[in-house]
Amino acid sequence: MxxxxxxxxxxxATAVPQLASAQAAAFDxxxxxxxxxxxxxxxxxxxxxxxxYLYFVTAPGEAMxxxxxxxxAGLEFTGSATxxxxxxxxxxxxxxxxxxxxxxxxxxxxxNTEAQPGGPGNPLGARALYLFQxxxxxxxxxxxxxxxxxxxxxxxxxxxxxxxxxVKDLYERVPIGTTVTVL
Numbered sequence: 113m114x115x116x117x118x119x120x121x122x123x124x125a126t127a128v129p130q131l132a133s134a135q136a137a138a139f140d141x142x143x144x145x146x147x148x149x150x151x152x153x154x155x156x157x158x159x160x161x162x163x164x165y166l167y168f169v170t171a172p173g174e175a176m177x178x179x180x181x182x183x184x185a186g187l188e189f190t191g192s193a194t195x196x197x198x199x200x201x202x203x204x205x206x207x208x209x210x211x212x213x214x215x216x217x218x219x220x221x222x223x224n225t226e227a228q229p230g231g232p233g234n235p236l237g238a239r240a241l242y243l244f245q246x247x248x249x250x251x252x253x254x255x256x257x258x259x260x261x262x263x264x265x266x267x268x269x270x271x272x273x274x275x276x277x278x279v280k281d282l283y284e285r286v287p288i289g290t291t292v293t294v295l
Contacts, residue, residue: 139164139264141179143278148175157195157254157292159272161188164264166254166272168285178282180254181262181273188294189252189270193243195290198283201230202240207251210269233258238276239283243292254292255279 141164150173152158158167158175161182167175182188205227211218220226228234237256244250256276262268263275272294274282 139179141263141275141278143176143178143281145170146175146177147173149173153291155286155290157286157290159292159294161190161266161294166274166282168282176282176285178274178278179263181257181259181264181268182266183268183270184266187268187270188266189243189250189272190294191245192291192293193245193250193252195241195254195286195288195292196244196247196249197242198286198288199230199240199242200283201234201238202236202255203227203230204234204236207269213269235259237274237279239279241279241283241286241290241292254282 146167148158148167148169152169152175154169154171156169158169159165159180159182160167164180164182166178166180168178169175205225206218206221211221215222230236235258236253237258240253240255242249243252243254252270252272254272254274256279257263257273259273260275262273
């Protein structure tokens with residue numbers, strides 16, 4: 113046996129128990145204080161769609177972490193935006209792209225300007241934070257949901273979904289002008 117083969121085999125053997133016992137942390141949508149890189153600015157929102165978490169930076173190196181649902185493949189928002197509008201119990205209307213993708217689901221909105229009034233049955237839920245880039249509405253939102261089981265999944269038409277209680281909490285914490293970065 114060659115020396116390098118022995119060393120490589122020994123290192124691999126010692127790593128196997130650690131790999132076997134390592135478990136991925138279970139997804140937990142419950143808001144909680146966590147550590148974050150100190151390079152993020154206080155007041156900034158950071159969204160990591162692959163892990164289904166939104167981070168609100170509350171102090172250097174600290175953030176509140178919330179579980180979220182994100183856009184389906186090909187529909188997700190990435191980049192930076194600014195929260196330019198906030199609404200409680202917002203009205204909702206699917207975008208023209210949503211109607212084109214699924215005319216059967218959105219048939220009642222075809223050929224009119226109807227919007228669903230705000231309230232417990234509205235898909236935007238209890239609160240909505242509207243994302244703008246260069247002063248223009250992106251039509252992406254951070255909002256509540258009527259589908260709590262969608263949190264921790266990639267199922268939306270691009271928006272960031274939160275449980276209603278969590279979006280209410282975030283809504284109170286973030287002012288208009290807050291920077292949002294989606295990686």
